[in-house]
Amino acid sequence: MAQTEINLRAGDHFSVFAVNTFDNIELVSYSDLLRYPALNNAVVRFINLSPDSGDVNVKSETRGFAEGLSFKESTGFVEVSSGFYNFSFTKSDTGESLYKDMDVELRPGRIYTIYTKGFAAPPAGSNDTFSTKIIRNY
Numbered sequence: 319m320a321q322t323e324i325n326l327r328a329g330d331h332f333s334v335f336a337v338n339t340f341d342n343i344e345l346v347s348y349s350d351l352l353r354y355p356a357l358n359n360a361v362v363r364f365i366n367l368s369p370d371s372g373d374v375n376v377k378s379e380t381r382g383f384a385e386g387l388s389f390k391e392s393t394g395f396v397e398v399s400s401g402f403y404n405f406s407f408t409k410s411d412t413g414e415s416l417y418k419d420m421d422v423e424l425r426p427g428r429i430y431t432i433y434t435k436g437f438a439a440p441p442a443g444s445n446d447t448f449s450t451k452i453i454r455n456y
Contacts, residue, residue, distance in 0.1 A: 333431060333453065337367045337390060339441070350455050351395040351429060360400045360424035365392040365433040368448050373410035374434060378403045386410045400426040407434060407450070416448045429455040 324332070324347050331350040338344050348365060355361045366374045366387040376384040376393075383405075384393045405419040416438055424430060431453040436446040 338369050346390050348392050355397045358426045359397050361395045361397050361429040363393050363395045368434045371438040375408045375410050419450045
């Protein structure tokens with residue numbers, strides 16, 4: 319069973335994930351931001367939790383969000399215009415497409431974490447392929 323120690327203070331907000339392979343499971347935590355974005359904006363961060371993807375680039379049609387995001391690494395929270403986004407996730411070293419997350423709605427006044435999960439090359443017997451999940455932090 320995975321264990322970790324986290325120092326908490328009153329008012330702290332955080333996200334915790336169980337990551338890595340089944341044989342090497344570990345817990346990682348990230349501090350959350352809970353401040354309102356400007357009018358008509360949202361806030362988003364990205365975390366790479368895919369153990370075999372290598373470093374990942376994250377971008378939309380209009381901007382880059384991360385270059386060389388390594389396993390367990392998080393971007394900072396970034397304020398963006400609310401609306402629909404198409405995010406692409408590629409391997410930093412080769413540019414190979416890992417996943418496309420289409421029509422993701424980032425609503426005004428909300429804070430999101432989008433994290434990668436699964437395997438770029440799933441181990442035998444697994445169908446847990448590289449993909450993303452979104453958490454609404456607020």
